[in-house]
Amino acid sequence: MTTKNVAHHGSGRARRGLSKATIYGILTLYTLLAIGPIALIVMNSFKTRRAIFDSPFSLPNSETFSLKGYETVWDRADFPRYFFNSFTVTVLAVGLVVVFGAAAAYALAEYRFTGNTFLTLFLAVGVMIPIRLGTVSILKLMVSLHLVNTLWALILVYTAMGIPLAVFILAQFFRQVPRDLKDAARIDGAGEYRVFALALPLVRPGLAAVAVFTMLPVWNDLWFPLILAPGESTKTVTLGVQVFLGQFVSDWQAVLAALTLAAIPILLLYVIFSKQMLSGITEGAVK
């Protein structure tokens, strides 16, 4: 009986074709491939120039430890300002996208009005076609509004860029808010704004997903900062790093330090919110 059971168990596993060791082995190997390069950069940014070239794969020790790269970055580039710019642009753009996106999504999901289908299709086109293709006109527009080299230029473009997808995701969430709940509120004499305010907390997971999906491309974008706001006072982190790295190619210590400075904040944020973010993707993908 026991042998039979074992045999059965064994064959079942063989039929699946993958052993536990293979699964863990491949996943671990790929994980190393994914984070190895990042770790290599971070690790070497704390080493002396010599050690970076002589022993790139060893951790910094008391002999090879050096912060010279960070000193160069600090002296030659205004990283606090770049961070402040990126932060301002991202927070305001995400805020505007969430506010306008939620209002528009609620209207599309809740009311039937002429043009509802048209608006939905219109937004679908907005999701499909990248706003980058309109760069020529955007630049002309920003020049005539005197917004070139201001953070507002970026905030406005990113808001426009983020709204279609936000409305799409949020409309999906608003449709799932029970009708009875909204009708009960209306019977109790709540105005339409009040009903909207009631529905809002129920779509919180949707709002979080939208915030993350809007945040990353905005923070990481190089194209629009390069074209609309390349001035020193309006540089974002991504552009700042790009320019800095271009000028200091041969100073490896500074390059490694700049890369680490740019990568660590976003990686930290990601690790903290990874659960919400990845489940946001999984849910978004199934819908």
Added chain:
Amino acid sequence: MVYPLLDSLRLSLYSDEGAFVGLANLRELLPGGSLSSSFWNALGNNLVFFAFHFIVQNPVGLLLAVLLTQHLLKRGKGTYRTLIFSPTVLSVVIVGFIWQLILSPLWGVVSTPLLGLTSTALPTLSLMSVWQFVGIPMMFFYAVLVGIPEDLIEAARVDGANGWKIFWKIIFPLLLPMLGIISIITYIANLNAFDLIYSVQGALAGPEFSTDIMGTLFYRSFFGFQLQSGSTAMGATVATAMFVVILLGVLVYLFGWAKRVETYEL
């Protein structure tokens, strides 16, 4: 947001001086035109760039997703997922420079200047981008895989199907609609790519334009670079061409794929 797009389409019909020239700008991109060779080179490179994503990213993403949903994997599922996805959240600029340093012959990790040879530069850049974004197909496939009811697999197993057969006959058809969605998203993103090439190879997309794609060509024709002078009209024209190429891809997806692939209700 639709105004800049339409206005760009309109601008592509005018010269820089504001005179209406119809399709004359667009003709510059066709054989015999002044931008023709750059345009077809960039388009070809861009399609190769996409082909690498399609061929490498999907199987690797699928393999990882399948491994992550195995029952034998008891501990560390979340950690693996988080770590494998982490390059995706980084800026393309950072990823470009990280790999540029690692592949630099100065460092000696690899001895051939992969980014400096016309034959290897484009595949290398494509794989860098695949490395960064493989987390996306992984998560999308993962979402579908966890949604497949256990009974379905169990029933097939009782009927005597082996793991291989179960995968190809049951799981794979259920993944096909998602494969289409991932591919069209990747296609649109790839045709828009710019940051990676610009930060690693510069606006001239060297060596000898071997890594020039639509994004870098758009940038150069709009702003000009070195000997070439910038032109609003030509910038708008290249953008219009990109729009057409993306639209063609979307149409192929909608009518060639989405219509034919069956979506099963679970």
